[in-house]
Amino acid sequence: MRNGFTEKLRQSAIELGEFSVNDLAHKIPVYTYKDKHKIIRVLGVLKRQGEIASIRMGHYRYQEKKKPLSQQAKIWRAIRIKEYFTRRDIVKLSGASDVYVRRYLNFLKGEGFIEHISGWGYKDALYRLTDPATAPLEKPLFNSNRKAKQERR
Amino acid sequence: MKDKIIMTDNMGDFEGMVENLTLKPERQDRIGLVYGRWGSGKTTTMEWHYANNSCFYVRAMAAWSRSVTMMVEDILRSYRVEARGRFKQDIRELVRAAKKQRLPLFIDEADRVVRKSLLIETVRDIHDLAKIPIILIGQENIINLLQRRDLGQVFSRITEIVEFRELSAQDIQRIAKELCDLECDLKVASFIKTITLGDFRLANALFTRAENLCGLNKLSEITITIAKEAASALPGPNEDRKGIERKDFVTNENLSATG
Numbered sequence: 001m002r003n004g005f006t007e008k009l010r011q012s013a014i015e016l017g018e019f020s021v022n023d024l025a026h027k028i029p030v031y032t033y034k035d036k037h038k039i040i041r042v043l044g045v046l047k048r049q050g051e052i053a054s055i056r057m058g059h060y061r062y063q064e065k066k067k068p069l070s071q072q073a074k075i076w077r078a079i080r081i082k083e084y085f086t087r088r089d090i091v092k093l094s095g096a097s098d099v100y101v102r103r104y105l106n107f108l109k110g111e112g113f114i115e116h117i118s119g120w121g122y123k124d125a126l127y128r129l130t131d132p133a134t135a136p137l138e139k140p141l142f143n144s145n146r147k148a149k150q151e152r153r
Numbered sequence: 154m155k156d157k158i159i160m161t162d163n164m165g166d167f168e169g170m171v172e173n174l175t176l177k178p179e180r181q182d183r184i185g186l187v188y189g190r191w192g193s194g195k196t197t198t199m200e201w202h203y204a205n206n207s208c209f210y211v212r213a214m215a216a217w218s219r220s221v222t223m224m225v226e227d228i229l230r231s232y233r234v235e236a237r238g239r240f241k242q243d244i245r246e247l248v249r250a251a252k253k254q255r256l257p258l259f260i261d262e263a264d265r266v267v268r269k270s271l272l273i274e275t276v277r278d279i280h281d282l283a284k285i286p287i288i289l290i291g292q293e294n295i296i297n298l299l300q301r302r303d304l305g306q307v308f309s310r311i312t313e314i315v316e317f318r319e320l321s322a323q324d325i326q327r328i329a330k331e332l333c334d335l336e337c338d339l340k341v342a343s344f345i346k347t348i349t350l351g352d353f354r355l356a357n358a359l360f361t362r363a364e365n366l367c368g369l370n371k372l373s374e375i376t377i378t379i380a381k382e383a384a385s386a387l388p389g390p391n392e393d394r395k396g397i398e399r400k401d402f403v404t405n406e407n408l409s410a411t412g
Contacts (some may be wrong), residue, residue, distance in 0.1 A: 077203055
């Protein structure tokens with residue numbers, strides 16, 4: 001029940017953008033003082049979690065919590081946008097090290113997500129995404145731990 | 154030269170624009186426009202942003218002007234939703250998918266979208282119904298195309314505009330420092346800016362040569378002499394003209410052959 005109220009409040013906050021407690025009470029809607037106090041309590045929690053920021057006294061703004069992308073996700077997204085690429089392109093776009101990019105590319109090649117077309121080395125080896133239309137949005141998970149490798153074997 | 158992307162003034166403006174659009178409340182209009190000359194770094198900035206942030210990207214095709222269905226299918230594909238091949242259902246599915254993700258959608262080569270009112274009106278519908286930020290990226294003339302009288306309702310929804318200008322002297326100094334580890338005087342940076350017309354690709358070629366020259370002469374700063382020497386390797390406007398003259402196909406022989 002509590003989750004339901006928080007979700008309602010979140011949706012209203014997203015739609016309003018900038019708001020006061022009264023605006024939220026109208027939007028949800030809320031008719032009793034008890035529920036209004038509940039709004040203030042939930043606002044406090046969301047503020048602590050970083051979803052809501054206080055602009056000035058009694059006025060708030062909704063700000064989406066941004067999760068930073070992982071290194072693998074960055075590499076995968078760089079591959080998806082380039083479609084044809086060299087290791088150098090991916091290092092430039094993702095900011096990851098060449099060693100990490102090479103290991104991840106080898107994993108993707110093994111799984112059949114990418115193909116090696118021509119050339120060798122950092123600047124000249126050209127790869128391509130095997131099927132851009134069906135390449136998954138989420139990164140293919142690669143566990144570089146030695147333990148995981150041994151388990152796979 | 155190091156393999157990394159330098160945050161230029163244009164990139165800073167671009168990031169600021171996307172941030173502003175994302176932070177705006179959903180009830181406000183959230184269409185952004187990015188335009189600029191070729192070689193100003195629009196596509197590189199877009200690729201870098203896509204790789205490092207959660208968003209969706211679609212490149213407009215010339216064939217979109219023939220069928221709106223193709224545009225809807227391509228955008229759906231970018232959301233990894235399979236199109237059913239029925240326009241009405243696909244549009245509804247697209248709005249649902251965009252609403253669910255609530256992430257900005259970038260449309261590259263948007264000049265092609267803007268030229269046909271049905272396409273840009275569909276984009277407007279997606280923006281209004283799904284309430285997501287949409288960023289159009291195009292060439293210089295996109296702004297003129299959008300100011301057409303019949304597209305007033307679209308132009309009024311554009312709340313953030315970024316123009317990609319040529320590189321500034323400060324950008325050139327920053328590039329020299331971060332990519333080549335070389336100092337560059339403001340006077341020299343201005344000279345490089347004039348020579349390369351602020352084009353990123355030409356500046357890149359010049360810096361590669363300047364870095365080699367500095368390495369040979371064991372210098373840690375790009376001097377005006379080095380910059381002039383490096384600039385001599387760049388293709389000049391006279392060479393282009395020669396190329397055009399060489400391809401002069403209308404000769405007396407051709408004329409006599411055709412009668």
